[in-house]
Amino acid sequence: MADVNSAGVKAEERFLSPIEAPMLGPPVSDMPLPSVTAPKFQKPHRKHFSPLGSPPSVVAAPASPPNYDPLVTSAHPPTSSSLSKPSMKKSASSPPGVGLIVLAPLQSDPGDSLSGLAHPPLSPDVSDCCGPELVLKRGSHGCHCVYPIKLDLLLSNVSQNHNWDMFLQELASELGLLVSQIELINFYFLSLSRLNISMDIIPHSGVSFSASDASKINTSLYLHKVNFDPTLVGDYKLLNLTWFEPPPPSPVLMITIISTVLVCSCVSRGRRTEPPLKEPEKPRTIDTAPVAGSVPHPSSTRFLAYEELREATGNFAPASILGEGGFGKVFKGVLSDGTAVAIKRLTSGGQQGGKEFLVEVEMLSRLHHRNLVKLVGYYSSRDSSQNLLCYELVPNGSLESWLHGNLLSLHLNYCSV
Numbered sequence: 001m002a003d004v005n006s007a008g009v010k011a012e013e014r015f016l017s018p019i020e021a022p023m024l025g026p027p028v029s030d031m032p033l034p035s036v037t038a039p040k041f042q043k044p045h046r047k048h049f050s051p052l053g054s055p056p057s058v059v060a061a062p063a064s065p066p067n068y069d070p071l072v073t074s075a076h077p078p079t080s081s082s083l084s085k086p087s088m089k090k091s092a093s094s095p096p097g098v099g100l101i102v103l104a105p106l107q108s109d110p111g112d113s114l115s116g117l118a119h120p121p122l123s124p125d126v127s128d129c130c131g132p133e134l135v136l137k138r139g140s141h142g143c144h145c146v147y148p149i150k151l152d153l154l155l156s157n158v159s160q161n162h163n164w165d166m167f168l169q170e171l172a173s174e175l176g177l178l179v180s181q182i183e184l185i186n187f188y189f190l191s192l193s194r195l196n197i198s199m200d201i202i203p204h205s206g207v208s209f210s211a212s213d214a215s216k217i218n219t220s221l222y223l224h225k226v227n228f229d230p231t232l233v234g235d236y237k238l239l240n241l242t243w244f245e246p247p248p249p250s251p252v253l254m255i256t257i258i259s260t261v262l263v264c265s266c267v268s269r270g271r272r273t274e275p276p277l278k279e280p281e282k283p284r285t286i287d288t289a290p291v292a293g294s295v296p297h298p299s300s301t302r303f304l305a306y307e308e309l310r311e312a313t314g315n316f317a318p319a320s321i322l323g324e325g326g327f328g329k330v331f332k333g334v335l336s337d338g339t340a341v342a343i344k345r346l347t348s349g350g351q352q353g354g355k356e357f358l359v360e361v362e363m364l365s366r367l368h369h370r371n372l373v374k375l376v377g378y379y380s381s382r383d384s385s386q387n388l389l390c391y392e393l394v395p396n397g398s399l400e401s402w403l404h405g406n407l408l409s410l411h412l413n414y415c416s417v
């Protein structure tokens, strides 16, 4: 009898290198598994669970593919007769190696008896919007593609009046699946009671099965934990199980995620550690500028430490006195930076209070004229009991001599402004 596939095609017309079926010859593990060539993008890891090896182990496909191509078929609509006109086609979109493992044809006369067999209800064709190794999830909106588990079983002692719905229900129940997750892709009769059947198991949620779920299915089938009604199927053998590990996120997505994390991290860190904005510090010495009431200290001139002024004048030594006006003595001195200055020490208890003094200092510091003596800085104690003005030193004689001499220079001091 010659074997026929689901489309009723004689096996010997299709297969150049037939291999013995597991129950008829070499074990399935000796069957070379074809290599997979998938596009680089979204390439999933394809893993074969060896039915004859340790159940949870993953057996990689051999590096060298066999010389013959495995038969790759698309899903076929149910055929009314196993001897009907063949409609099998090579799938261009499917990668090699994803499909039916070819079993050897039996050398017996097929006769017409196969036409009376109850054929498995194959899933109808669906639109081919999915990429290689992906299948369309039925019932979903749009083109929802998922990675299935591809399963090949060898069924023996199959009832001729096989109730395939019952078989699928039992298989789904035993594997903890929904019947809707199992799609029969192809079948191949070896004899009246024996056939190889291929199916896709569709993940109920997500884009693929987890490794543990795939391993459970593999183990259940390998260890024959799946029990069928003996009136339906006498025995079965796991020929092949292929699980597609979901591809890792694309590099673009990874870069986006990493960038987002980095940006968020930097922003968060910046908020934590960014010091509060500070006013640029003015050159100060030891003392700090006074704040008299609501009047801020003058910003356009220097606040000088009393200690510096005291040292500059030799502790306001009488020898450094330049003169004396209506508001106090004027001392000659040199600041720590070498600037020669005239320091006017206002008489304590003068007419001006702290606020007025600071306002005057602010005004003086903003007046600039070639005939005005430049204000270098000032000092005012917190209680305004000590107020000092520091001018550039006018050399070559007293102001009086300048004013009353030939020079037409004008001197305006703090009191006369």
Ligand SMILES: Nc1ncnc2c1ncn2[C@@H]1O[C@H](COP(=O)(O)OP(=O)(O)OP(=O)(O)O)[C@@H](O)[C@H]1O
Pocket (backbone or CB within 6 Å): 322, 323, 324, 325, 326, 327, 328, 329, 330, 342, 344, 373, 391, 392, 393, 394, 395, 398, 399, 400, 413, 415, 416
């Ligand atoms: N920048 C200066 N450089 C050199 N000597 C100065 C300077 N400022 C004041 N003096 C000296 O100190 C003296 C006192 O000056 P001050 O300005 O205090 O009084 P005044 O200008 O003479 O009169 P008034 O008190 O009415 O302003 C001046 O006569 C001058 O000799």
